[in-house]
Amino acid sequence: MDTIDLFAMRERFDNQQIMLCFNGPISRSLIEEIGNALRNYLSADHAHPSAAMDVFAVYIEMTQNISHYARVRGWSEQExxxxxVVSRDEExxxxxxxxxxxxHADGEALLQAVEDLAGLDKTELKARYKEQLRKPRDAEKTTGAGLGLIDIARKSSQPLHASLRPVAEGRGFLSLRAVI
Incomplete structure (x- = not known):
């Protein structure tokens, strides 16, 4: 194995204003610990309290969804x-x-949901959230009520962005980005 150039990695993280980065198996306790670190980073960064709350809420929603998805699928720790990544942009x-x-099919469905939400303004997102909240929940379904993605979109200052990169065995790597 090649030696990892930590200095180069640090420089890249600094240049891209990355505050927090995690890669690996995720568990409930790890989500909590990273969340605590994120709160500390946001506090040290003097984030506005409402922005800090939104960043934390979006982080929690995204990571819990990932953990839940893998658990429902019965996937191994590696899968x-x-x-x-939590970072700052140029603005x-x-x-x-x-x-x-x-x-892959689940990823395509999420891409479509993100695309549908991207066309909505704040008022329409609020209405969609209330509409989803009133819908009866199917006890047979293993997925959530769909409120989380709408809530992320509501907290975002720009439309959500998602991408799906095909990988082996009918799967894909889904990426979701929210700007707060």
């Missing part, structure tokens, strides 16, 4: 890995990005 917005393996 259930996540890549999570100073916080950017929360998360990615994980998914069944």
């Amino acid at each position: 259930s890995g996540a890549t999570v 100073g917005h916080y950017v929360v990005s998360a990615g994980n393996l998914v069944e």
Whole structure:
């Protein structure tokens, strides 16, 4: 194995204003610990309290969705890995990005949902959230009510962005990006 150039990695993280980066299997306790670190980073960065709350909420929603998806699928620790990055963009917005393996069809469905939400303004997102909240929940379904993605879109200052990169065995790597 080649030696990892940590200095070069640090330089790249600094240049891209990456505050937090995680790659690997994710568990409930790890989500909590990284969340605590994120809160500390946001506090040290003097984030506005409402922005800090939104960044934290989006991080939690994304990582819990990844953990839940892998658990429902019964995937191994290796398959259930996540890549999570919290950074700043050129305008100073916080950017929360998360990615994980998914069944390709599930990834396509999420891409469509993100695309549908991207065309909505804040008022329409609020209405969609309330509409989804009133829908009866199917007890047979293993997925959530769909509120989480809408809530992420509501907290975002720009439309959500998602991509799906095909990988082996009918799966893809799904990436979701929210700008707060």
